[in-house]
Amino acid sequence: MNIYFFKISTLLYFLATMVYSVYLILLKDDLLRWASRTVLLGFVIHTLAFLSRYVEAGYTPVTNLHESLSFFAWMIIGVLLIAGLRYRIKMLGSFLTPIALILMLFALALPKEILPLAPVLRSFWHPFHVIFAFLGNAFFTLAFCCGVMYLIQEHQLKSKRMGAIGKRLPSLKVLDDLNYYSLKFGFPLLTLGIITGAVWAEYAWGRYWGWDPKETWSLITWFLYAALLHQRLTVGWRGRKAALMAILGFIAVLFTFLGVNLLLPGLHAYSNW
Amino acid sequence: MKEKLNLGLKLNMEIIVIGLNHKTAPINIRERLAFQDSEIEEALRRIRSIPSIRETMILSTCNRVEIYATSKDIEKAVQELKQFLSEIHRFPLERFERNLYLLIGEEAVRHIFRVASSLDSMVVGEPQILGQIKEAYQRANESKASGVILHRLLHRAFHVAKRVRTETKISNHAVSVSSVAVELAQRIFGTLEDRVVFLVGAGEMIELAARHLVSGGVKKILVTNRTYERALTLAREFQGEAFPFGEMSVGLKKADIVISATNSPEPILTSEQMIRVMKERKHRPIFFIDIADPRDIEPEVGDLENVYLYNIDDLQKVALENLKDREKEAERAEGIVREEVERFVRWYQSLEVTPTIVALRKKFEEIRVRELEKMLSLHPELTEKERKSLEAMTSAIINKILHEPITHLKEKDEEAMADFYIDALQTLFQLPQSSEVAKEEEDARI
Structure with missing residues (x-):
C-alpha cells in the first residue's frame, strides 16, 4: 500500500513541477493555483505513504536510502507549504518542488521492500536522529532556494534590467530574511540531529564520536552554517554573501547525505542500498 | 443568414461617437466642453429630446468629452449634436468644430472598445477610464437615455476591457x-x-x-x-x-x-x-x-x-524598456479589440427585421415538423388523408401564431422600436444569430 501512495505522490510532484516550470515561462498566475493544489494533494498522499509504511513495517520508516530520500522530500514539501503560506512567495514552488521531485525519483529507482530492521537501528534515538537531521536539511534546502533567487534578483538589479522573472521574484529583503529564518530553524535542528546521533552511536557502538566520514562531514556542514550565522549576527554578513554561503552549505548537506553514502565507506553504510 | 429578400424593413440605425480628446484638442478647449457631474442628467435629457437621436450616453473625463448615440439620420444627428454642444456650453461652434472627431458604425464600436481597454488613453494601460465609462453608462441608464444597442455595446466594451486586462500585461509596466x-x-x-x-x-x-x-x-x-x-x-x-x-x-x-x-x-x-x-x-x-x-x-x-x-x-x-514591452502588449490588445468588433458587428447586423423573421419562422417550422413526425410514427394507422390534414392544421397554427408579431414588426410605425423587439425575439427564442453573442454577454456580466 505504502508503495502505491509513494508512487502517486511522486506523480503529483512531477505534475506540479511541470506546471511550475510552465509558470516560469508564461508567468500566468492561474497556473500557480493549480500547481500549489497539486503539491498539497501530493503532500497529503505522501503523508499517507509514510504512515502506511510505518504501520506495515512496525518501525519509523527512515532506515534505508529509499526511505530517507522519500522522507527528505516529504520534509521539503512540508517546508514549502509552510513558507508558502506564511510568506506568499510565488516563485518558491518552482524552485523547491523540482528538488523534492529529484529525490523522489531517486528513491523510486531504489529497492523499496520493507526489510527486517538491522540490530544497530533498533534504538529509541535513531528515528529522532534522522527526523531532526532531515527537517534541518529541509530548511537548508529552503535557504538554498532563497539564495539562488536572491542571486538572480540581485543580478537583475545590478545589471539594471527589469526582466519579467525579476518582477515576480520576491524582494531582496524578503529573500534575505527568509534565508536567515530558515537558518534559525535549520541550524538548531542540525545540532539536535548530531547530538541525538552521538547518543545513538553510544548505544549502538559504545562511543559517542568515531570520526567516520558521515560524522566528519556533518561536522563540516555544521561549522559552515555556524560560521554563516556568526558572521551574520556580528559583522552583518547578509545579502549576497549570505546567499552564497547558503548555497555552499546546501552542497555540503547533499554531500554529507548522498556523497558520503555513495563514495566513502563507513558506519552509515547500512543506509546504502 | 444574409439573404437579400427585402421582405421587411431594414434597420438602418447606426452608432455614432462625436467628441474630442487629449489628442485632438488642447486643455483649454476640453475644459470648456467638459460636463460637470451635476450637468449630465440635464444634458442627457436634452439630447433625448432631439428627434433624430434614439439612444445616448455622455462620457466626460479630464482627457475626453464624447457623446455616444444611435441614429437613423446620421447627418442630421451630427449637426444637432454639434449645435447642442455649442449651446449647452455657450461656446461658439467654430471655436471647436475642427477639434471634433466623428466615428460611425464599426469605427465607433472600435473606438469605445479601445477607450474602455485604455488603449486610447494618454497613459496607455491606466485603469481609471473603465470606471469612468461604467459611471457614464450608469448615468445614461438612470436617465433612460440608453437602449438595446448601447446596452449591448457597453456590456461588450466592459467584456473587452476585462479580456485586455487579463490576457495582456498592458498595465503592469512602470513607464515614468x-x-x-x-x-x-x-x-x-x-x-x-x-x-x-x-x-x-x-x-x-x-x-x-x-x-x-x-x-x-x-x-x-x-x-x-x-x-x-x-x-x-x-x-x-x-x-x-x-x-x-x-x-x-x-x-x-x-x-x-x-x-x-x-x-x-x-x-x-x-x-x-x-x-x-x-x-x-x-x-x-x-x-x-x-x-x-x-x-x-x-x-x-x-x-x-x-x-x-x-x-x-x-x-x-x-x-523605455517597459514602454517597449507595453507597446508589444498593446498590439496584442488591438488584436483582441479587432476580434470583438467583428463579433459585435455580426450581432448588430443580425438586428435586421427580415433575417429575424426568417429565423423565427424556421425555428417554428422545425418544431412543427419534429413534433409531427414523432406523432405520426406513434400512429401508423392514420390514413394518407388524415396525415395531410394534420399537416395542414399544424401549419395553420404556426402561421396564425406568427401572423400578428410579424405584421407588427413590419409596420412602419413600429420602426423606432424594431431593435428592441428583434433583440427580445432573438433572446426569447434563442434564434441562431444572437444565441452565441447572448451567451458571451452572460459571461461578461459575471
Whole structure:
C-alpha cells in the first residue's frame, strides 16, 4: 500500500513541477493555483505513504536510502507549504518542488521492500536522529532556494534590467530574511540531529564520536552554517554573501547525505542500498 | 443568414461617437466642453429630446468629452449634436468644430472598445477610464437615455476591457522615471513602509521623486541641502527631519533610499567614503537614485555589495524598456479589440427585421415538423388523408401564431422600436444569430 501512495505522490510532484516550470515561462498566475493544489494533494498522499509504511513495517520508516530520500522530500514539501503560506512567495514552488521531485525519483529507482530492521537501528534515538537531521536539511534546502533567487534578483538589479522573472521574484529583503529564518530553524535542528546521533552511536557502538566520514562531514556542514550565522549576527554578513554561503552549505548537506553514502565507506553504510 | 429578400424593413440605425480628446484638442478647449457631474442628467435629457437621436450616453473625463448615440439620420444627428454642444456650453461652434472627431458604425464600436481597454488613453494601460465609462453608462441608464444597442455595446466594451486586462500585461509596466524608482525600491526592500528616505538637495526634481515614494508608502524623510533653510522647508512639507549639509554621513547611515540632486560640479560621495558608511551600516542594503547632472555619486559606488545605484539615464532606460514591452502588449490588445468588433458587428447586423423573421419562422417550422413526425410514427394507422390534414392544421397554427408579431414588426410605425423587439425575439427564442453573442454577454456580466 505504502508503495502505491509513494508512487502517486511522486506523480503529483512531477505534475506540479511541470506546471511550475510552465509558470516560469508564461508567468500566468492561474497556473500557480493549480500547481500549489497539486503539491498539497501530493503532500497529503505522501503523508499517507509514510504512515502506511510505518504501520506495515512496525518501525519509523527512515532506515534505508529509499526511505530517507522519500522522507527528505516529504520534509521539503512540508517546508514549502509552510513558507508558502506564511510568506506568499510565488516563485518558491518552482524552485523547491523540482528538488523534492529529484529525490523522489531517486528513491523510486531504489529497492523499496520493507526489510527486517538491522540490530544497530533498533534504538529509541535513531528515528529522532534522522527526523531532526532531515527537517534541518529541509530548511537548508529552503535557504538554498532563497539564495539562488536572491542571486538572480540581485543580478537583475545590478545589471539594471527589469526582466519579467525579476518582477515576480520576491524582494531582496524578503529573500534575505527568509534565508536567515530558515537558518534559525535549520541550524538548531542540525545540532539536535548530531547530538541525538552521538547518543545513538553510544548505544549502538559504545562511543559517542568515531570520526567516520558521515560524522566528519556533518561536522563540516555544521561549522559552515555556524560560521554563516556568526558572521551574520556580528559583522552583518547578509545579502549576497549570505546567499552564497547558503548555497555552499546546501552542497555540503547533499554531500554529507548522498556523497558520503555513495563514495566513502563507513558506519552509515547500512543506509546504502 | 444574409439573404437579400427585402421582405421587411431594414434597420438602418447606426452608432455614432462625436467628441474630442487629449489628442485632438488642447486643455483649454476640453475644459470648456467638459460636463460637470451635476450637468449630465440635464444634458442627457436634452439630447433625448432631439428627434433624430434614439439612444445616448455622455462620457466626460479630464482627457475626453464624447457623446455616444444611435441614429437613423446620421447627418442630421451630427449637426444637432454639434449645435447642442455649442449651446449647452455657450461656446461658439467654430471655436471647436475642427477639434471634433466623428466615428460611425464599426469605427465607433472600435473606438469605445479601445477607450474602455485604455488603449486610447494618454497613459496607455491606466485603469481609471473603465470606471469612468461604467459611471457614464450608469448615468445614461438612470436617465433612460440608453437602449438595446448601447446596452449591448457597453456590456461588450466592459467584456473587452476585462479580456485586455487579463490576457495582456498592458498595465503592469512602470513607464515614468519616478514610478520606475518606486518599483525598483520595492524589488529591493519589499514594502516601503518602514523605509527611510534621505533627500540630498531640495530642488523640484527631488520633491517630485520624494512625493512618489511617499505615495508608495514611505513615512520617514530626511533632508539635507547646502542652504539649510531650503532643507528645513522641504522637511517641514514631508514632516521629516533636516540636517546641515556637513552631516551628510549621519543621513547615509540611517537611510535606505537616497535621492540625490545637488548642482555640485564634483561627486559628493566617493566609493571610499561609501565603504566606510557600509561598515557602519552593517551592510544593510541601500538604494541610490542619482538624478543630478553632473553626477553626485561616483559610479563605482554602485559596484559595492548591497549598494544599488541608478542614475537618471538608467531609470530612463528601464522606463523605455517597459514602454517597449507595453507597446508589444498593446498590439496584442488591438488584436483582441479587432476580434470583438467583428463579433459585435455580426450581432448588430443580425438586428435586421427580415433575417429575424426568417429565423423565427424556421425555428417554428422545425418544431412543427419534429413534433409531427414523432406523432405520426406513434400512429401508423392514420390514413394518407388524415396525415395531410394534420399537416395542414399544424401549419395553420404556426402561421396564425406568427401572423400578428410579424405584421407588427413590419409596420412602419413600429420602426423606432424594431431593435428592441428583434433583440427580445432573438433572446426569447434563442434564434441562431444572437444565441452565441447572448451567451458571451452572460459571461461578461459575471
